[in-house]
Amino acid sequence: MTALTFVDASHSLYFTIDAVDPRVTYETASGYSYLTQPAVPDTVPVTIAIKPDGRMIDAPPVLRNPINLGSKGLLPVALLSTTGPAFDAKAIATASLTIGDPKLTGRVHPVKFSYADIDGDGDIDCMMQFNMQELVAVGALNAATKDLMLTGQFPNGTHFAGFDHIFIVK
Numbered sequence: 710m711t712a713l714t715f716v717d718a719s720h721s722l723y724f725t726i727d728a729v730d731p732r733v734t735y736e737t738a739s740g741y742s743y744l745t746q747p748a749v750p751d752t753v754p755v756t757i758a759i760k761p762d763g764r765m766i767d768a769p770p771v772l773r774n775p776i777n778l779g780s781k782g783l784l785p786v787a788l789l790s791t792t793g794p795a796f797d798a799k800a801i802a803t804a805s806l807t808i809g810d811p812k813l814t815g816r817v818h819p820v821k822f823s824y825a826d827i828d829g830d831g832d833i834d835c836m837m838q839f840n841m842q843e844l845v846a847v848g849a850l851n852a853a854t855k856d857l858m859l860t861g862q863f864p865n866g867t868h869f870a871g872f873d874h875i876f877i878v879k
Contacts, residue, residue, distance in 0.1 A: 751867060751868070752868045752869060752870050753796070753863075753867060753868065753869040753870075754869070754870065754871065755788060755789070755791075755796055755798075755859075755869045755870065755871035756788075756789040756791055756796075756871055757786055757787060757788055757789065757857075757859045757871035757872065757873050758786070758787040758789060758827065758828070758873060759774045759776075759784070759785070759786050759857060759873040759874075759875055760774045760776075760784070760785055760786075761785065761786075761787040761827050761828070761836075762785070773873075773874055773875075773876065774873065774874060774875045774876060775875075775876045775877075775878045776841075776850070776875050776876065776877055776878065777841075777877075777878050777879045778841075778845055778850070778851070778852060778877060778879050779879050780841040780842075781841065781842060782841055783820065783821070783838040783839060783840060783841065784838065784839045784840075784841050784844065785836065785837070785838055786808060786819075786836075786837045786838075786839060786857075786859060786873075787827040787828070787834050787835070787836050787837075788801070788806075788834060788835040788836075788837065788859060788861075788871065789827065789828055789832075789834045790830075790832035790833060790834050790835075791832070792830075792832065796869075797832075797833075798824075798832075798833065798834045798835040799824060799833055799835065800863060800864070801835065801861055801862070801863060801864075801869075802861065802862045802863060802864050803819075803822055803835075803861075804818075805860075805861040805862040806818060806819055806837065806859065806860070806861040807859070807860055807861070808837075808839055808844075808849065808857055808858065808859045808860075809844070809847075809848075809849030809850065809857065809858065810849060810850055810851070810854040810855075810856065810857060810858070811856060811857075811858040811872070812853075812854075813848050813849060813850070813851065813854070814848060815844075815847035815848030815849035815850075816847070816849055816860075817839050817840065817843050817844050817847060817849045818839075819837035819838055819839050820838055820839065820840050821837065821838035822835065822836070822837055822838075823835075823836045824836070852877050853877075854875060854877060855874060855875065855876075856872050856873065856874055856875065857872065857873060857875055858870055858871070858872050859871045859872075
C-alpha cells in the first residue's frame with residue numbers, strides 16, 4: 710500500500726498520507742484541497758471539536774464554529790477520546806499540542822487544559838483553551854481560514870493530527 714486515506718468524524722474532510730510522497734493531502738467535501746509540508750510518518754488521526762458547546766449540528770460544515778477574529782477571549786477546543794480506533798486523550802504529551810490553519814505557518818499552544826467527558830460518551834476528553842489574539846497575531850488564523858488543525862505527540866513520540874471546520878464572521 711502506498712497511501713492511507715482518513716476521514717474526519719463529519720465525513721467532510723479527507724486526508725491522505727502517501728508512503729512515497731511524504732506530504733499530506735487534505736480535501737474538504739466542497740473540493741477544497743491542499744498539500745502540507747512533509748508530514749511525519751505514522752501520524753495518527755484524532756477527532757477534535759472546536760467550540761464543542763456551541764456546535765450548530767444541523768448547519769453545513771462550512772457554517773459551524775463561527776469565529777470572530779477580533780475576539781479578545783479564548784477559543785475552546787476538545788480533543789476527543791474514542792473507542793474505535795482507540796485513542797485516549799489523557800495519554801498525550803500536552804506540551805506538544807499546537808493549533809493553526811494547516812495552510813498557514815503560525816501555530817499556538819493552549820493556555821489552559823482540563824479533562825472531562827465533553828461529548829457524553831463516557832470517555833474522558835482533553836479540553837483546551839487557545840488565546841484568540843495570539844492565534845491571529847502569529848498567523849495561525851486569518852480571514853481566509855476554513856479549517857483548524859490540532860497537532861501533538863504521545864509521550865513515545867508518535868504524532869497525531871485532527872481537524873475541524875470554522876467559519877470566520879469578522
